[in-house]
Amino acid sequence: MGKYVIRRLLWMVLVLFVVAFVTFCLMHLVPGGPWDRDKALPQTVVDNLNRKYGLDQPFLIQFKNYIFNAVRGDLGVSYIYQDRSVTSIIMGGFPVSATLGLVAFLIAILVGVPLGIAAAIKQNSFVDYFAVIFATIFASMPNFVLGILLMIIFSVTLHWFPTSGWGSIRQIIMPAFALAALPAAYMARISRASMLDVTRQDYIRTARAKGLTERVVLVRHILRNAMIPVITIAGPELAGLVTGSFIVESLFSVPGIGRLFVQSVSQRDYGLIMGTVLFYAFAIAIINLVVDILYGMIDPRIRYD
Amino acid sequence: MTDTQQPNPSEMAEVTQARPHRTLLNDAWIRLRRNRLAVAGAIIILIFALGAIFAPLITKYNFAKQDLDSIFLQPSGVHWLGTDELGRDVFARMLYGARTSLAVGIFTQLIVLLIGLPIGAFAGSKGGRVDNLLMRFVDIMYGFPDILLIILLSAVLRGTVFGNMGGGIFVIFLAIGLVAWVNVSRLVRGQILSLKQRDFVTAARAMGGKGTYITMRHLLPNSLGPIIVSITFGVPRAIFTEAALSYIGIGVKPPTPSWGAMIHDGYNVMFTAPHLVIVPAVAIALIMLAFTFLGDGLRDALDPRSRR
Numbered sequence: 001m002g003k004y005v006i007r008r009l010l011w012m013v014l015v016l017f018v019v020a021f022v023t024f025c026l027m028h029l030v031p032g033g034p035w036d037r038d039k040a041l042p043q044t045v046v047d048n049l050n051r052k053y054g055l056d057q058p059f060l061i062q063f064k065n066y067i068f069n070a071v072r073g074d075l076g077v078s079y080i081y082q083d084r085s086v087t088s089i090i091m092g093g094f095p096v097s098a099t100l101g102l103v104a105f106l107i108a109i110l111v112g113v114p115l116g117i118a119a120a121i122k123q124n125s126f127v128d129y130f131a132v133i134f135a136t137i138f139a140s141m142p143n144f145v146l147g148i149l150l151m152i153i154f155s156v157t158l159h160w161f162p163t164s165g166w167g168s169i170r171q172i173i174m175p176a177f178a179l180a181a182l183p184a185a186y187m188a189r190i191s192r193a194s195m196l197d198v199t200r201q202d203y204i205r206t207a208r209a210k211g212l213t214e215r216v217v218l219v220r221h222i223l224r225n226a227m228i229p230v231i232t233i234a235g236p237e238l239a240g241l242v243t244g245s246f247i248v249e250s251l252f253s254v255p256g257i258g259r260l261f262v263q264s265v266s267q268r269d270y271g272l273i274m275g276t277v278l279f280y281a282f283a284i285a286i287i288n289l290v291v292d293i294l295y296g297m298i299d300p301r302i303r304y305d
Numbered sequence: 306m307t308d309t310q311q312p313n314p315s316e317m318a319e320v321t322q323a324r325p326h327r328t329l330l331n332d333a334w335i336r337l338r339r340n341r342l343a344v345a346g347a348i349i350i351l352i353f354a355l356g357a358i359f360a361p362l363i364t365k366y367n368f369a370k371q372d373l374d375s376i377f378l379q380p381s382g383v384h385w386l387g388t389d390e391l392g393r394d395v396f397a398r399m400l401y402g403a404r405t406s407l408a409v410g411i412f413t414q415l416i417v418l419l420i421g422l423p424i425g426a427f428a429g430s431k432g433g434r435v436d437n438l439l440m441r442f443v444d445i446m447y448g449f450p451d452i453l454l455i456i457l458l459s460a461v462l463r464g465t466v467f468g469n470m471g472g473g474i475f476v477i478f479l480a481i482g483l484v485a486w487v488n489v490s491r492l493v494r495g496q497i498l499s500l501k502q503r504d505f506v507t508a509a510r511a512m513g514g515k516g517t518y519i520t521m522r523h524l525l526p527n528s529l530g531p532i533i534v535s536i537t538f539g540v541p542r543a544i545f546t547e548a549a550l551s552y553i554g555i556g557v558k559p560p561t562p563s564w565g566a567m568i569h570d571g572y573n574v575m576f577t578a579p580h581l582v583i584v585p586a587v588a589i590a591l592i593m594l595a596f597t598f599l600g601d602g603l604r605d606a607l608d609p610r611s612r613r
Contacts, residue, residue, distance in 0.1 A: 015448035140541065152586075156576055156579050
């Protein structure tokens, strides 16, 4: 176990290093520089700016400096918001994305899992058909299309919720549902399939043959085993949701890191692009590692070699 | 597939009477036709495809033609789906937008196949160090947040010769294709690794079949089913990515019509002219649903054992 974690951590460091290097290369290949404005700046000003931010150094030196600082948590400065460091900008956006993601994750679990369970218990009933149709439609509905349709229904037509902004519960509901629909559909599908699968196992027949009541069989034997695959997919879903969705955040003007990234790309803010990509990769790797370790505790069949 | 031995002619006559000879693809086709959702999906795709191809015959309007005297018109007999903020016909833009979406779906998957299939097949059949190298590379690719990588790649590609080809659409093909091939190559590798253990491959090898022959004749044709399914699911994902990129303004360049760009344009006037975002949003939802239905149907048809 300890060995496994160490190996994973070492591999993670390597992956992050490569991700950083590739991103750094790509960024320098992007045509145009961070100082491009509608009105061109005088060459001396550009030279001074380049010197100030170390952009006049050779490529590999720039990369080395960047990595050394990044390890210490300093992701450099934003070229657009010049008074703020990239770390502080990301740390400002992350709580917003994380809050939205967590709410969406909770909605997905609370809607998807019970729906899947109910569908499996009453297989081929009305509930089951409803769950299957729900899962099929929302599994293939892009979140920003759903977001647009929600806006049209609940903001434009019914005037229940504001279209955009951040801070109140009414503003979080629509983006959270737009984000939650797909994972909810996915979880409904997985929990239904897993329930049906477990129900057919021999140990369930044994439990029934022992004379246990249907309730005990369901809660203690079926549910506990059927939830393992659900937890397996919940981890990556959580990682994806918490780190933010650039498209839903842009749509609802939520000031999270997703929207930040979109802005930084269109403004060629190298510092911010680099920082966000690294942060995303880091956050996803850490969350996945934690989730993998947790699996071993939940499901004793998993062994780390 | 074709690795079953042909019986001699006299036997074949009898067999044909008992049960007509069917190949796997024949069989899959019959199962697919029985699947109502898959057929519905295929019909929707066909309608969009025909609309995209014959767009100039279906509508007399040009997708880029502005008419500032008739902006924000509601849907009517003249403009079937109304006009947008520049007086452009929304129905025409929707039809030509289908061209963009379907082209993105098809060409990205072509790139995915062109890169992913050979690399996956090579790694799977050679094994050893080549395979190890590919899998490490795939692991690193999975370390990237893929949508961010696509955005960065498209920003880089804009500066190259591809930047202006087809209104920026080639940039989208390449950016998505260069990121998405990893999935297919991993799939092909896995298929080939497991097929290699099967008896018919051992038999073919015992009969003197060489590596390349076995890969081309036995391993690849037998992994066709999962590849087709994966490609079918890849199409809507690519369509969604293009729409998302165009929505945030870094996709195809105007005036090339794109459903994502239409949502972007209509977003600010949603309260006064909601049809400008409803039309492209419903179009995207429909085409994605259609491809998902078809993909589900194909999976059930090509691999009946996977069915629950």
